[in-house]
Each structure stands twice: as C-alpha cells, then as structure tokens.
Amino acid sequence: MTSRKLCLIVALFPFAILLQAQDFDLSLRVYPSTWYNGYFEPGTDGGGLVLAWHPKLDDRTRFIVSGEFGVLKTRNECYAGLGFTRIILAGNHITLSGGAGLLNGFGLYRPKLLYAGGAEAYMRFDYRIGKKASLFALIGARYTLCPGYRKYGVWRYSSWPVGIGMEL
Amino acid sequence: MDKFGLKITLMSRLFFFLFPFSFFLAACSYLPEEQAIPDVISIYEYRDYIEINPTSNRYSKTGLVFYPGGLVDPHAYIEPLSYLAIAGKGHKVVIVKMPGNLALLDANRGAWIYDDFPDVRQWVIAGHSLGGVMACSTVEKNPDYFEGIILMASYPQSSTDLSGWNGSVLSLRGQFDGLVDSLTVASCETRLPVPCHINRREDFPTDTFPKTVYFTIPGGNHSQFGNYGTQQGDGVATISRQEQYAEVSSLILKFLIINKWEYDK
Numbered sequence: 001m002t003s004r005k006l007c008l009i010v011a012l013f014p015f016a017i018l019l020q021a022q023d024f025d026l027s028l029r030v031y032p033s034t035w036y037n038g039y040f041e042p043g044t045d046g047g048g049l050v051l052a053w054h055p056k057l058d059d060r061t062r063f064i065v066s067g068e069f070g071v072l073k074t075r076n077e078c079y080a081g082l083g084f085t086r087i088i089l090a091g092n093h094i095t096l097s098g099g100a101g102l103l104n105g106f107g108l109y110r111p112k113l114l115y116a117g118g119a120e121a122y123m124r125f126d127y128r129i130g131k132k133a134s135l136f137a138l139i140g141a142r143y144t145l146c147p148g149y150r151k152y153g154v155w156r157y158s159s160w161p162v163g164i165g166m167e168l
Numbered sequence: 169m170d171k172f173g174l175k176i177t178l179m180s181r182l183f184f185f186l187f188p189f190s191f192f193l194a195a196c197s198y199l200p201e202e203q204a205i206p207d208v209i210s211i212y213e214y215r216d217y218i219e220i221n222p223t224s225n226r227y228s229k230t231g232l233v234f235y236p237g238g239l240v241d242p243h244a245y246i247e248p249l250s251y252l253a254i255a256g257k258g259h260k261v262v263i264v265k266m267p268g269n270l271a272l273l274d275a276n277r278g279a280w281i282y283d284d285f286p287d288v289r290q291w292v293i294a295g296h297s298l299g300g301v302m303a304c305s306t307v308e309k310n311p312d313y314f315e316g317i318i319l320m321a322s323y324p325q326s327s328t329d330l331s332g333w334n335g336s337v338l339s340l341r342g343q344f345d346g347l348v349d350s351l352t353v354a355s356c357e358t359r360l361p362v363p364c365h366i367n368r369r370e371d372f373p374t375d376t377f378p379k380t381v382y383f384t385i386p387g388g389n390h391s392q393f394g395n396y397g398t399q400q401g402d403g404v405a406t407i408s409r410q411e412q413y414a415e416v417s418s419l420i421l422k423f424l425i426i427n428k429w430e431y432d433k
Contacts, residue, residue: 036215043215046267069192071268074241076195109241110196111397152200152243153213153225 023054023062025164031072031142035158045157046072050165052081060087064101074153077116077146079105085124095126095134107146117143122161134167197269198396200244209250216243216265216277220250222258223401230429231260231313232420233278235271235299235306237307237394241369242269244396245296251417256430260288271295271302278303279310290310290429293422294318296393297348304328304360307335315429318420320393321348323356330360337361337380338423340416342388350384372422383419388412 031045048070054062064079083101090096100121106113122140129135142161149155179250205211212219226280234249236242244261262281267273278293293314295303300322307314308328317330319339324330330337337360341353357363373381377400387407391399393416395409405412424430 033215037213041215045215069195071273073265073267074243074269075197076192076268078192106192108196109190109199111199113196122183152241153218 023056023167025052025054025134025136025165025167026050027052027138029138029161029163030159031070031159031161033157033159037154037156045159046070049165050081054085057084061085066101068103069106070094072157074143075146075149076108077105078108079103079116079118081120083120093128095128097124097126098122099124099140105146107149114146114148116146118142118143120161126167132168136165136167138163138165177309189355194318195239195268197239197241198391198394198399199241200246201223201395201397202409203243203246203395204246205250206254209253211246215294218246218265220246220253220261220263222254224258227253227258227260228256228424228430229287229289230424230431231262231281231285231291232318233262233264233281233291233293233314234334235264235278235293235303236266236269237296238271238298239269240296240394240396242266244394245325248323248393248413249393251413253419255417256424259424260285266299271299275277275302275305276309278306279313290315292316292318292429294320295322296320297322297390301325301328306329307333311335316427317422318423320416321390323344323348323353324359326359328359331358333361334378335361336376336378336423336427338376339380339394340385340419341382341406342385342390342392344388344405345390346401346403347390347399353382369419369422372419372426374426375424376426381423385412385415387417388415 027050030047033045034042045127048068050066050068052066053066054064056062059139062085064083068079070077081101081103085097085099087097103118105116107116120142122138124136124138140161143158145156208220210223216348236245242265245263253261264277264306291314293303300319304324305328311333316336321341360380364379365382379423389405390402392405392409392412
C-alpha cells in the first residue's frame, strides 16, 4: 500500500466514525472576551474545535459528552465536557435550544500537564438540512481557569463563545 | 459483522482515541523554569503581551518587540530579556503572546505595537527559533515599521526575502545548537541583507546598515536563549544560562549602539 493511500485512510478514519455514529456534532468556536484575571479588556482569548456526542434523554433533552481542543494565547488545551441541552423552541426546520456543561481537562504543557477546568452555558440555533443532519450556530458565556498557571501569567478567562457547526 | 468489518471498526476506534492523544502530546508547550528576575525591572502582564520596563521608567526610545520560539511559553523569556531591559540606557521590551505559542498562527502580531506604546520612537523586532522566522515575515510585510531584526537561532523561511530590505540584522546562534545548524543558517544568507561574519565581539562592524551580522556564541546552545530547560534534540551548552543571557544582551546592546538607536527617552 502506498504511503499516500495509507495517509488517506488515516485521514478518513474519524469521518468514517462520524458517519457510522449517530448524534454527533462538530463545531468551531471563537472566544471573544471582555475579562481576564480580574481585568476588563475586550479582546479574543482564542478558539477551539469541539466534537460532541449527544444521546437523547427525552423528546426535549439531550445529554452531551464532548471533547475539545482549544488554542489560547499562551497554551493549547483539551477538555472533556459533560452537560445537557434542552429544546426551547422547535419548528419544521429550526430548533432553538439552551445548554450548559462542565469542562475538565488540561493545559498542554511540558514537562507536566496542568489541570484546566470551567463551565459554560449557551443558546444554540439549529437549521435542519436533511433527515438527521443540521447546521447550527451558538453563542454563550464561558469561564475557564488553569490554577497551575497562576504563578506564570493569565490563568482565568471569561469569554463569550461564538460557534458554528454541523450535526450528523 | 464479518471479521474484516470488525477489524476496521476496532482499528478506527483505536485510532479515534490514539490520534488525539499523540496530537495533544505534540501540542505541549515548554513551561518556564525557576527564574531569577532582577528587582529593578517592572513586568506587566496583558492578554496579548508581556511588557518589561526598567523600574525607573527611564529607557531608550528604541523598544524591542520579541516573538517567542515555537511551543515555548512566553514567560520563559522574561529573565533573559530582563538583562536587555536594564542594559545601557534601559529598554522597553514587549514579549508577544502567540496563539497556542506558535508564532506561525499570527505572524503579523508585532505590527500593531506602535499603537500601544506611543512613547517608543522606533522598534527592533527579535525572535527565537520559529519566532525569528515569523519576525522576518512580519518585517517583509511591514518593512517600514522596524529598524532592525535580531534573530536568535533562526533564519527567514524560503518564502521571505529581505535581501533588499533597508535595515540591519543581527543573527545569533549558539555553538552547540542541536536544532538549528550553521549550514541551514548559511543557506538562508541570500534572503537577508549583505552578510558580515564576525568571530569576536571586538570585530563588530562600525556600521551595520544594511548588513546582517552573524555571530556564534561560544559554548551556547538553542534552549538557553530562553529559560525553559533543555529542548529535545538540543546540544549541551558549556556555558551557564546566565552567561548566555549576558552575552546575548551585550551583543544586542552593541548592535543598538552601533546603529545609533541607543538614545534617551
């Protein structure tokens, strides 16, 4: 097998999983912010890529398990998230829901990873484009911290995440 | 599900868990080690940069904007750059924070520095390793914004051509740098202003405009331009970290004086 074919298969694996799986979504988020470490200063903290699995608990409520890779000003970080969303309004093609979750993970540093955690709440607007697929946009509030980084620099961020994504 | 299908499913699941793990490991940044920061400097921490001033608040009108090396925490450069902050007439030093500690992701970030520091008349841009690569890129895009470039174990990337740039460059490299070899630096000479190699500090040219002065720090290595331990693959330095900081800051000071950028606020 040529290395190019191997690379292609490797690159397609995650998509293959998404296609087999149900109730997955992938979103890209940016984190505009007004406050960090106790200081008011509008700016952008960074962004993140979030892969979430959300099985239905009932007709209106879904449980969320997510994984996030984030890029901030002084670090890369990864989070595992647990939360829920609840449908507030539902139409033929559109759905408005609200959600909240807790984040636990790591600031990616060496020689040791530093614990990072936080919480977020958001409103999500879905537009259905197929039987199961939908495009969505979200906006919310988020607070994250990395206590081990306190002795170096900015360790607390509060931001207003804005994101777009696709659900399969 | 047949055996082949089961294998594919298992492999894909395994990949699903291992790929992020290896990716996360590769995305880890070096944290700073314990620092001995002189108490005659003031450090201000902002979301986008770290500002270092002499505590007296008296400094030369030439400031230094600095891009950290790839995947190195910007705080790892506070101690080495504090030597420069208090050298000569004193200098304002601004260490730019890069997204994910990769200057590659925001190469033009140093160009907005004018707006935030109106009391600094002119700027020299410096960078370590990947930071130096992107500093060259910033100058190529904004040739009038900076008077000089200081490269620490670095060189311009192949798409950057500063050979016609009307400024001065100081290129420093540790003798035992295990990550940036002298041949790579030499191969990039054509993309910088006229080369001028010196072996001793005393041989520093009296006029560096527009030239690239190359100097190899005896006994130095790649990691000791910052304070983050020894980077994987680097050589072993035969001088201490503090000796390398002192050597680097005295060479930079000489570079500023020779170019007549060292004057009072």
